[in-house]
Amino acid sequence: MELLDMVIVGGGAAGLTAAVYARRAGLRFVMLDVASSMGSQLTQTDEVENYTGLGKIGGMELIMKFREHAQSMGAPMSDESVKTIAESDGVFTVTASKNTYTAKTVVYCAGASHRPLGVPGEAEFSGKGVSYCAVCDGFFCRNKTALIVGGGDTAVSEALYLAKICKQVYLVHRRDEFRAAKALTDRLGECENVTCFMNAELAEISGESRVTSVTFKDGRSLDVDGVFVAVGIVPNSQLIRPLAECDSAGFVKAGESGATSCEGLFVAGDVRTKPLRQIITACSDGANAVNSAVDYLNR
Ligand SMILES: Cc1cc2nc3c(=O)[nH]c(=O)nc-3n(C[C@H](O)[C@H](O)[C@H](O)COP(=O)(O)OP(=O)(O)OC[C@H]3O[C@@H](n4cnc5c(N)ncnc54)[C@H](O)[C@@H]3O)c2cc1C
CATH class of the missing domain: 3.50.50.60 (FAD/NAD(P)-binding domain)
Structure with a gap:
């Protein structure tokens, strides 16, 4: 099995931005999402008016734009649900519904669900x-x-x-x-x-x-x-709770770098501890997490 540099889990705002940055960094990676990004919270948003530069835009239109951007750069993607993530001797094994992947890093961007x-x-x-x-x-x-x-x-x-x-x-x-x-x-x-x-x-x-x-x-x-x-969200952190430290609400503890308590495992978007969970901050997280992962790969 090929050892990838990175597996990106989740293809929402954070995951698709991570895919753009991973592609630009020349990494060997794959981005996995359950259903072509249609599980993203953006698909539930009628109108977004706080994403800089785009004025008012439908949430569905915006996620399609993010996806088309990553696709146009040749980012490898696969529609499959990630079932388990394990780590051993610095190698992550990501078992998904169609394939099993091994990688030196994981950028986990599985978002959040309604409470x-x-x-x-x-x-x-x-x-x-x-x-x-x-x-x-x-x-x-x-x-x-x-x-x-x-x-x-x-x-x-x-x-x-x-x-x-x-x-x-x-x-x-x-x-x-x-x-x-x-x-x-x-x-x-x-x-x-x-x-x-x-x-x-x-x-x-x-x-x-x-x-x-x-x-x-x-x-x-x-x-x-x-x-x-609409009383709040719970993080989709279940898959990495055995690997990375989380707060009492289940958000994965990580700062702006996205680095978790598990070396090589980075988080981005709504799933991490942070004060503002929005599209623009999720995109920022995706970029930062890949940047941190590149530093980790080059250490
Ligand atoms: C109703 C609503 C309105 C909102 N309005 C706004 C707004 O106007 N402006 C704003 O800035 N923000 C808004 N937000 C918040 C914004 O949508 C989120 O902050 C943002 O989408 C977070 O991005 P993310 O990438 O972390 O998660 P998401 O965009 O939710 O993406 C997570 C992705 O991970 C995938 N995934 C999850 N688990 C797995 C798995 N096991 N295997 C494979 N894939 C998986 C999902 O399918 C999904 O595509 C709104 C949210 C909601 C719910």
């Missing part, structure tokens, strides 16, 4: 009115009533998206102020069909074959056709 709300009815009605992605599932609430739970950028962006297609939108946040950027909350104030419930928490999601209502912890209830949960 569940954890209330009764959530799991039961998941896919039957409970969703974690308004862009993916908002159509089932077209001209109906949708409720979003959360107070960050994602929750407010989802509310803005749903306000365009739903009759009524409720936004429920457990604190008295949103954490989302002011530019987003200002736009929310302009939407006549959005009602915010602050200092409020859901106790239960109810329905029959699909969601029909929610109950708050204070006993109030609302009739809704859909519930969109």
Whole structure:
């Protein structure tokens, strides 16, 4: 089996940028992604307006641009799901759904997934009115009533998206102020069909074959056709937790260099400990991690 310089795990914002930098560095590598980057969180984003130089752009369009860029440079990619990553004597063995690869370094960019709300009815009605992605599932609430739970950028962006297609939108946040950027909350104030419930928490999601209502912890209830949960993310770090030190939430401990507690294993994007999880910082991480890996290979 050929010993590669690098395997890049994940083909989102971080992984595709890593692929561009690895190609420019002349490395022998492969970038692995479950499904042609379609698992990236960018695909769940209606409109991105904070990626420098591009103005407003759809999340799907942006990930396709990232992918086409890496492809145009000849970056080797394979659509397969990584199952295990093991390290022995400085060589990583990456077992994926189609092939097994060996490499001197791994740049791990598997991103993050939604955090569940954890209330009764959530799991039961998941896919039957409970969703974690308004862009993916908002159509089932077209001209109906949708409720979003959360107070960050994602929750407010989802509310803005749903306000365009739903009759009524409720936004429920457990604190008295949103954490989302002011530019987003200002736009929310302009939407006549959005009602915010602050200092409020859901106790239960109810329905029959699909969601029909929610109950708050204070006993109030609302009739809704859909519930969109946007209460944060959990890192997709499972595969490297046995190798690299993580914080209590599971984010892989690494600074800007992407270097982890395991020599030769680098992380980039939402999966690492950092203050701001965004597309532009994920791209920056991808570049930094490959740069660090090149230094490691040349040591
Ligand atoms: C709804 C929503 C709206 C957002 N809006 C914005 C915004 O407006 N502006 C902004 O800057 N950021 C926004 N973000 C955040 C932004 O999308 C993320 O910060 C960014 O995508 C992180 O990049 P990443 O490469 O770390 O992860 P991702 O882009 O999520 O990519 C991870 C990739 O890893 C792959 N993968 C995972 N596990 C495996 C495995 N075992 N094997 C192979 N492949 C694997 C996945 O398929 C995926 O393609 C938003 C996020 C969400 C959810």
